[in-house]
Amino acid sequence: MKRLLILGAGTGGTIMANKMRKILDREDWDITIIDQHKTHYYQPGFLFIPFGMYTRKDVVKPKTSFLPIGVHVIFQVIDRIDAPNNHVILQDGISLKYDFLIIATGTRVVPDETPGLKGPLWHKNIFDFYTIEGALALAEFLKTWQGGELVLNIADVPIKCPVAPLEFVMFADAFFVERGMRNKVNISYSTPMSGAFTKPRASKMLGALLEQKNINIIPDFYLEKVDNEKKILVSYDEREIPFDCLVTVPVHKGDPMIGRSGLGDEMDFAKAHKHTLQSDFFPNIFVIGDAGNFPTSKAGSVVHFQADVLTENLLCAIENRPFTESFDGHSNCYIETGFGKGALIDFNYDTEPLPGSFPFPGIGPFGLLKETRMNHYGKLIFRWIYWHILLKGKEMPIDSKMTMAGKKM
Amino acid sequence: MAQKIIAGVTVDVNEEGYFTNPAQWTKELAAEVAREEGIQLTDKHYAILDFLRERHSKGEALTIRSVGNSGIIDIKGFYGLFPGAPMKKAAKVAGIPKPASCV
Numbered sequence: 091m092k093r094l095l096i097l098g099a100g101t102g103g104t105i106m107a108n109k110m111r112k113i114l115d116r117e118d119w120d121i122t123i124i125d126q127h128k129t130h131y132y133q134p135g136f137l138f139i140p141f142g143m144y145t146r147k148d149v150v151k152p153k154t155s156f157l158p159i160g161v162h163v164i165f166q167v168i169d170r171i172d173a174p175n176n177h178v179i180l181q182d183g184i185s186l187k188y189d190f191l192i193i194a195t196g197t198r199v200v201p202d203e204t205p206g207l208k209g210p211l212w213h214k215n216i217f218d219f220y221t222i223e224g225a226l227a228l229a230e231f232l233k234t235w236q237g238g239e240l241v242l243n244i245a246d247v248p249i250k251c252p253v254a255p256l257e258f259v260m261f262a263d264a265f266f267v268e269r270g271m272r273n274k275v276n277i278s279y280s281t282p283m284s285g286a287f288t289k290p291r292a293s294k295m296l297g298a299l300l301e302q303k304n305i306n307i308i309p310d311f312y313l314e315k316v317d318n319e320k321k322i323l324v325s326y327d328e329r330e331i332p333f334d335c336l337v338t339v340p341v342h343k344g345d346p347m348i349g350r351s352g353l354g355d356e357m358d359f360a361k362a363h364k365h366t367l368q369s370d371f372f373p374n375i376f377v378i379g380d381a382g383n384f385p386t387s388k389a390g391s392v393v394h395f396q397a398d399v400l401t402e403n404l405l406c407a408i409e410n411r412p413f414t415e416s417f418d419g420h421s422n423c424y425i426e427t428g429f430g431k432g433a434l435i436d437f438n439y440d441t442e443p444l445p446g447s448f449p450f451p452g453i454g455p456f457g458l459l460k461e462t463r464m465n466h467y468g469k470l471i472f473r474w475i476y477w478h479i480l481l482k483g484k485e486m487p488i489d490s491k492m493t494m495a496g497k498k499m
Numbered sequence: 500m501a502q503k504i505i506a507g508v509t510v511d512v513n514e515e516g517y518f519t520n521p522a523q524w525t526k527e528l529a530a531e532v533a534r535e536e537g538i539q540l541t542d543k544h545y546a547i548l549d550f551l552r553e554r555h556s557k558g559e560a561l562t563i564r565s566v567g568n569s570g571i572i573d574i575k576g577f578y579g580l581f582p583g584a585p586m587k588k589a590a591k592v593a594g595i596p597k598p599a600s601c602v
Contacts, residue, residue: 246564282563284587310584312563314574326563326578341564355559356568364558385560 092119094404095178095188097168098345099125099153101481102379102393103194108483109401111158122162122186124178128153131222132476134390134469137254137426139225140232141265146222148473156481168195171351173372190374190404193353193360195345197250197380197388203341204245206316215321216336219258220250228337232265237274238334243323244281245313246341247288250380250388253435255279255339256286256296257426263303264428272304280308280323280331289442292435295459299427342388344381359383364439365416367400373407376400386439387421394480395420398490420492422448424469432465434458438492444499449488451496458497506531517590517597521552524594533592536581540592544580546571548593555595561586562598 094110096103107123114121135149157163167181171191178186199220201207207216217231218224242259249255259279266272279286279300285293286300286307300307314326316336323331344358353371354360361370362377364384369375377384378400379393386392395417402415419439426432434456435443445459455464479486503512505528511519516532518524529548533540550569554561563586567574581588586598 246562248560284584312574326574327583356565361559383559385558 092189093187094119094121094190094192095186096121096123096192096194097125097171097178098194098196098381099123099157099163100130100194100196100379101390102196102381102397103192104130104153104156104481105394105397105483106192106194106378106400107161108156108158108481109397110404111160112483113401113405116160120162121160122164123157124164124166124168124180124186125153126165126167128165130156130481132473133220134251134254134476135473136219136222136225137257137261139222140217140219140228140258141261142229142233146226149222151477156477158482168345168347169350170347171353171375173351173353173375176374188374190408191376192400192404193348193369193375193377193381194379195348195360195381197248197342197344197359199340200343201338201340203343204313204315206318207245207338207340209316209318211316211318211321211336215334216316216338218338218340220254220339231335235335237266237271239276239278239332240335240337241278241280241323241331241333242337242339243311243313243331244283244339246282248388249339249342251423252287252387252389253296253423253425255281256300258337259300259305260303260428261426263305276306277304278306278308278331280311280313282310282312284309289437291445292437292443292459295433296425299433299461303428348381355383357383364419366403366413367396367417368403368407368413376404376407384417384419386419387423389421389423390476390480391422392420394486395422395490397483418491420490422488424465424472426466426469427461430466431461431463432467432469433461434465434468436492436497441492441494441497444497446497448496513596515591515597518594519596521555521594524552529592529594532594536588536592538581538588538592541580543572543576544592547577547580547589551589551593552595555593560598561590561595 130153132149135144138144169179169181213227217228266275286297287293312326315324348354348360349358360377362382378396380388399415399417403413406413422436437443447454448456448458510523566577577585
């Protein structure tokens with residue numbers, strides 16, 4: 091009996107368990123998935139929590155609900171991967187042998203990387219919304235806040251869902267307008283990047299939107315520390331931003347287990363080939379999603395597209411054939427812009443987001459790189475699609491490769 | 500594609516002055532590009548340039564934090580050597596594309 095071991099039962103691990111169980115013969119292949127947590131979070135939903143649009147129950151479900159029959163599930167902390175010997179060692183000392191391994195352990199926020207961030211004001215005036223705890227604490231805070239300086243800061247890139255911080259400040263604008271207190275709140279968006287977004291045309295479009303909404307962009311701000319007493323952010327080049335409420339997107343890292351196993355870069359992201367998804371170190375190890383050092387967005391849509399490529403390439407590796415699939419960096423993001431509207435971007439490693447219609451050229455129903463009501467509904471409907479279609483590895487009407495059809499140069 | 504004559508040598512650059520072909524880079528050209536940015540290169544600068552070029556050649560992402568973790572210099576010191584926007588300036592001097600940030 092051979093074994094496919096999957097580390098991490100988040101979006102990537104769950105999709106791969108579903109896809110591979112359908113393909114690999116149960117007589118020959120055991121599939122085992124390991125995760126330390128029993129709860130699956132719909133992470134895109136965290137954004138909606140601070141504004142009271144979602145509560146905890148809208149974003150959590152048990153992980154086992156999404157794993158197929160015939161896949162063994164182990165809830166345990168992973169100590170390390172002993173890759174030269176094809177073993178994974180769990181915290182309780184149990185050792186599991188594998189023939190092939192998929193690393194899908196994701197990324198996490200590490201506020202401790204920035205001095206003062208997790209100081210006395212943590213979850214009092216300083217909040218993150220990339221964890222359920224942070225999002226809920228911020229929701230409580232905003233219910234009674236009287237206004238002042240609201241500062242969003244991105245400590246460093248890469249981050250999960252690079253558009254979420256933009257969505258946050260646009261939601262905040264709408265939230266305070268609707269409460270009749272927008273004139274009491276200054277909203278700033280401070281980022282280590284040179285603009286609202288990394289890709290030029292999207293950055294221009296989104297930058298203009300922020301300006302329209304009177305949101306102040308502070309570019310090239312690389313956070314060194316937070317002074318809790320003075321309530322200021324300080325950058326490495328000694329610029330200061332005062333805040334009354336700081337919403338932080340802390341430094342992101344991979345799972346420390348990746349570092350312990352010698353399979354990652356200095357931020358514990360597993361090193362792997364950006365097209366084949368194979369580990370740089372061992373041919374029977376593959377990486378999917380946020381856990382990898384791929385130069386792409388860390389987002390569920392990327393994981394979903396990678397899963398199609400990984401399924402094919404894993405089969406190639408198992409059958410000792412050359413790889414037949416190549417991941418192009420395809421990413422597809424709905425962007426909430428507030429007041430019931432949204433934008434949509436679709437891009438890959440080589441092509442930046444362009445205007446047009448999606449997924450059907452000329453028809454849509456979604457508009458690329460523009461604000462429409464339909465895009466907002468797309469984002470809301472997506473939660474249903476995520477739970478019922480995407481996680482289960484079922485077919486979606488969107489190709490894993492990006493297409494130029496419907497896009498305007 | 501634009502070209503630029505730096506220290507008597509013609510190199511391919513983009514509209515912002517970044518090398519489009521890292522193979523055309525030499526230490527002498529780096530010194531000249533640095534001068535245009537108002538920087539006098541030292542051994543410490545060159546150690547950083549080598550680090551960035553090596554990472555770039557392996558297709559790895561370039562971030563200020565990765566330089567800070569390189570053992571060559573800390574982030575504060577990196578700002579001291581390439582004032583203002585260290586990663587953008589260092590990439591320009593190192594003859595590699597402007598870091599796109601990972602998105």
